[in-house]
Amino acid sequence: MSTTRAKPKKPTLKVTPSSRVMNVSTSGVLRVNHSSTYARSINASVSRKSFSLAADSKILDKSSVQTPKHTVQVFDENGKDVTPQPLYQPDPAAVMSKHSKIFASDTSGGTMSDFYSTAYQTTTNASFAGPFTRSVFGSSTVSRGSQSTMESMNEEIEDPSSKRDISISLSDVQVRREEVKELIKEEMLDDVVDRYLIESETLWLLHMPAVSVSVDSEEAESVKERNNLYMELCKNRMGNDKYVERSMQTFNGAPKTKEVQSEAITMVDAATTATTWDMYDSFRSAGLGEAALSPDTDKASVPEIVSNHRLDPTRAPERTMSVISTTSIASASSSRIEIEPFVVPSEDEPDPELVLQSEKFQQDLFVMERIILENIYQPKLAAYRQLPTLEDPDSVPKVVPTVVSRREESSLDEESTLTPALERLWSFSCELTSGHNVSSMAWNKRNPDLLAVGYGQFDFKDQKSGLICCWSLKNPTWPERVFTCESGVTTLDFSASNASQLAVGMHDGSIATYNVESREKTPVIDSSDCAHKHTSPVWQVRWIDHERGASGEDKGETLISVSADGRISKWFLRKGLDCIDLMKLKRTRNEKDKKQVGDKEKKSEALISRQAPGLCFDFHPTDSNIYIAGTEEGHIHKCSCSYNEQFLETYIAHKGPLYRITWSPFCSDVFLSCSSDWTIQLWRQDLFTPVLGFTSTQSAVYDVMWSPKWATVFGAVNEGRVEIWDLGASILDPTIVSLASPGVKLTSLLFATETDCILVGDSDGQVSIYQLKNLTVGEGTQVAALEDIIGSTLASQL
Amino acid sequence: MAEVEETLKRIQTHKGVIGTIVVNAEGIPIRTTLDNSTTVQYTGLLHQLTMKARSTVRDIDPQNDLAFLRIRSKKHEIMVAPDKEYLLIVIQNPSE
Numbered sequence: 093m094s095t096t097r098a099k100p101k102k103p104t105l106k107v108t109p110s111s112r113v114m115n116v117s118t119s120g121v122l123r124v125n126h127s128s129t130y131a132r133s134i135n136a137s138v139s140r141k142s143f144s145l146a147a148d149s150k151i152l153d154k155s156s157v158q159t160p161k162h163t164v165q166v167f168d169e170n171g172k173d174v175t176p177q178p179l180y181q182p183d184p185a186a187v188m189s190k191h192s193k194i195f196a197s198d199t200s201g202g203t204m205s206d207f208y209s210t211a212y213q214t215t216t217n218a219s220f221a222g223p224f225t226r227s228v229f230g231s232s233t234v235s236r237g238s239q240s241t242m243e244s245m246n247e248e249i250e251d252p253s254s255k256r257d258i259s260i261s262l263s264d265v266q267v268r269r270e271e272v273k274e275l276i277k278e279e280m281l282d283d284v285v286d287r288y289l290i291e292s293e294t295l296w297l298l299h300m301p302a303v304s305v306s307v308d309s310e311e312a313e314s315v316k317e318r319n320n321l322y323m324e325l326c327k328n329r330m331g332n333d334k335y336v337e338r339s340m341q342t343f344n345g346a347p348k349t350k351e352v353q354s355e356a357i358t359m360v361d362a363a364t365t366a367t368t369w370d371m372y373d374s375f376r377s378a379g380l381g382e383a384a385l386s387p388d389t390d391k392a393s394v395p396e397i398v399s400n401h402r403l404d405p406t407r408a409p410e411r412t413m414s415v416i417s418t419t420s421i422a423s424a425s426s427s428r429i430e431i432e433p434f435v436v437p438s439e440d441e442p443d444p445e446l447v448l449q450s451e452k453f454q455q456d457l458f459v460m461e462r463i464i465l466e467n468i469y470q471p472k473l474a475a476y477r478q479l480p481t482l483e484d485p486d487s488v489p490k491v492v493p494t495v496v497s498r499r500e501e502s503s504l505d506e507e508s509t510l511t512p513a514l515e516r517l518w519s520f521s522c523e524l525t526s527g528h529n530v531s532s533m534a535w536n537k538r539n540p541d542l543l544a545v546g547y548g549q550f551d552f553k554d555q556k557s558g559l560i561c562c563w564s565l566k567n568p569t570w571p572e573r574v575f576t577c578e579s580g581v582t583t584l585d586f587s588a589s590n591a592s593q594l595a596v597g598m599h600d601g602s603i604a605t606y607n608v609e610s611r612e613k614t615p616v617i618d619s620s621d622c623a624h625k626h627t628s629p630v631w632q633v634r635w636i637d638h639e640r641g642a643s644g645e646d647k648g649e650t651l652i653s654v655s656a657d658g659r660i661s662k663w664f665l666r667k668g669l670d671c672i673d674l675m676k677l678k679r680t681r682n683e684k685d686k687k688q689v690g691d692k693e694k695k696s697e698a699l700i701s702r703q704a705p706g707l708c709f710d711f712h713p714t715d716s717n718i719y720i721a722g723t724e725e726g727h728i729h730k731c732s733c734s735y736n737e738q739f740l741e742t743y744i745a746h747k748g749p750l751y752r753i754t755w756s757p758f759c760s761d762v763f764l765s766c767s768s769d770w771t772i773q774l775w776r777q778d779l780f781t782p783v784l785g786f787t788s789t790q791s792a793v794y795d796v797m798w799s800p801k802w803a804t805v806f807g808a809v810n811e812g813r814v815e816i817w818d819l820g821a822s823i824l825d826p827t828i829v830s831l832a833s834p835g836v837k838l839t840s841l842l843f844a845t846e847t848d849c850i851l852v853g854d855s856d857g858q859v860s861i862y863q864l865k866n867l868t869v870g871e872g873t874q875v876a877a878l879e880d881i882i883g884s885t886l887a888s889q890l
Numbered sequence: 891m892a893e894v895e896e897t898l899k900r901i902q903t904h905k906g907v908i909g910t911i912v913v914n915a916e917g918i919p920i921r922t923t924l925d926n927s928t929t930v931q932y933t934g935l936l937h938q939l940t941m942k943a944r945s946t947v948r949d950i951d952p953q954n955d956l957a958f959l960r961i962r963s964k965k966h967e968i969m970v971a972p973d974k975e976y977l978l979i980v981i982q983n984p985s986e
């Protein structure tokens with residue numbers, strides 16, 4: 093590297109006007125700068141040596157393609173082209189050159205001498221020798237780009253011819269630099285790269301060989317003159333006004349330290365959980381919020397009285413809650429406001445008590461009670477519903493007393509599991525019903541868990557006010573509905589078409605219908621206004637569904653009743669309850685008696701009425717036109733709705749009043765009758781004598797009912813026992829007998845439809861539920877078995 | 891009102907029922923058959939549990955809501971009928 097110091101001389105080069113470098117060159121300062129830059133570039137070039145040669149060559153190859161932006165051509169006096177080769181540096185050495193600025197200042201002005209000398213001496217060969225040619229016009233790149241560009245331009249390029257064309261813009265260089273970097277990185281990841289440090293050739297940045305003119309030449313004079321002028325200029329330079337050296341330095345303001353302290357920012361953690369329902373509620377209330385706010389302000393005055401509720405509308409999430417509660421309480425409290433002036437001291441009272449009055453609370457109480465009872469009665473209810481009863485693992489096992497029929501009590505456990513028995517599950521009773529006689533029971537047609545029980549005395553004497561209770565299986569301790577009636581209830585029946593309608597017949601002959609859905613205590617309709625109402629106790633009412641409306645009759649359900657005044661009446665609604673008589677039960681004398689008792693004929697009893705009191709009736713299960721009715725005389729009359737004057741048939745066998753008569757649900761021409769003559773008779777429609785008769789004890793049989801499940805099974809209740817007869821097992825003795833508690837008479841019987849349970853009502857107001865256990869009847873409905881029995885019996889009779 | 895009182899009385903006399911508590915939304919007991927400290931304890935704890943249960947139910951489906959809560963333990967069963975206004979709590983020993 094040549095560091096010859098040459099005085100900066102004014103170059104005598106003619107420069108094409110395009111170059112703006114002329115200004116640059118005259119400035120001494122700039123020269124310094126230039127030199128510094130050149131020096132930088134030298135350093136850069138030195139540093140560049142460290143790069144791999146391959147990279148260099150690449151750059152050079154690329155750079156050779158470049159075309160100069162400005163073509164500055166410098167011709168010296170001889171017309172030779174001394175255009176300095178553009179000096180560019182395609183390598184990233186420019187970055188490092190910045191660091192080397194410090195060094196550059198040392199070598200300031202170093203290469204400038206070269207430049208000028210080159211320019212002056214116009215040794216074209218030397219100047220064109222490529223890298224040696226450093227001309228100030230290399231600084232033309234300054235105009236083009238930044239200093240870094242010039243630095244890059246100052247880089248030496250081996251091939252001189254190609255140098256002309258080489259001018260690379262900064263951006264290009266930079267880009268290439270980066271590309272090169274990337275390439276290097278990729279390639280060099282795995283490679284072991286060898287670095288060779290070699291001394292490169294001397295790079296001439298600026299070579300200005302001195303131009304010597306012989307003294308004898310023509311130019312000598314001018315040259316000398318010029319030299320002298322120049323020397324004078326240099327001498328005059330000091331202190332000359334023309335030349336002003338000026339340096340500037342930025343003022344460094346005196347630093348001042350200022351401390352500022354802000355108040356400590358107190359951090360508060362706020363957290364909120366946005367639950368799904370919270371967002372849902374907010375969404376809903378956002379739509380309702382505006383609408384709800386206005387009533388909120390109206391009712392703002394109201395809650396002053398009901399002061400406990402804070403109605404702060406700013407609490408947004410609770411706003412809806414409080415508003416809703418306001419609206420509900422305000423309505424309740426508004427009614428209280430009216431009485432407020434009189435009940436002044438109880439201002440604090442309403443608030444907690446209001447809770448008790450709310451409907452929701454009543455509902456909750458209702459449900460809660462049922463749940464408690466379910467806990468208590470769960471095993472029993474499960475047995476009723478024929479579910480397996482689960483043992484509570486935590487409960488202490490204890491012996492549950494069961495009222496098992498006497499016959500099985502003494503037997504061993506193994507035997508009791510095999511013999512049929514009645515197991516008592518629970519009983520419907522409460523303090524309201526104690527002392528009342530259960531007269532009738534009926535299941536609701538739609539809800540098999542709902543039972544209506546009528547309480548009333550059978551006898552004429554000690555008549556109390558009647559009672560109707562609707563019990564639900566889910567609450568055996570308290571009825572769902574309680575209706576009190578003036579006179580004893582003797583019969584009731586639920587309607588099938590309107591499941592909440594309950595028809596009640598009473599001891600005083602009146603008939604009423606109740607709506608069990610409502611909580612009203614009064615009947616919907618009463619027959620007391622009817623002109624043709626019964627004058628004697630109504631012993632049975634039934635809702636009958638006429639499938640075919642014959643000759644103008646109403647289709648659908650009608651209420652039929654039989655009463656002790658001997659009439660079977662059909663009731664319908666026409667401006668109140670009105671009835672027409674289907675049949676008048678006339679007294680029929682027994683032909684046999686007439687003939688036998690000749691004398692006594694004359695002493696025939698004075699008839700109080702021509703009609704025989706009817707005690708029971710039953711419509712044919714399939715043919716709703718035919719029905720049979722039982723009278724107090726003991727006669728059974730088969731009648732038809734189409735004839736209201738005559739009976740179709742009369743069956744005479746019983747010697748006492750018939751308490752119950754019922755068709756078999758399976759065999760359509762078989763019916764059972766029971767009466768106070770201790771017997772139960774099984775009839776077939778076409779035979780005038782009973783097929784079978786059953787007697788077990790010497791007490792009146794109050795009630796008999798076919799089992800809804802088996803054709804051969806029926807139940808009977810007499811005063812002291814409940815009997816279950818299974819004709820398939822025995823026609824002489826009841827299969828199961830269960831004795832009543834002493835002092836209590838059993839009065840009514842009802843089979844449960846879905847399960848194997850029976851309900852027995854007694855004279856103490858209790859309705860007990862018994863489960864039929866181990867009653868092995870056989871499969872199917874046993875219709876064939878019943879018919880077989882009947883057939884064999886008849887055959888044996890003949 | 892009389893019917894409500896009657897029902898409450900009936901509930902209290904059912905078999906196995908240990909105590910009945912009715913508290914309003916602020917935790918003030920309206921009706922209780924237990925002593926005050928027990929009432930307060932039950933109320934406080936069950937209120938929190940009810941809120942949690944309701945939050946759970948409604949998180950799954952916001953249109954749903956908690957209707958009833960029963961906790962069966964070895965000794966008792968605690969039944970809670972929750973509402974925005976009140977809490978009806980009955981403690982029963984079902985195997986008594």
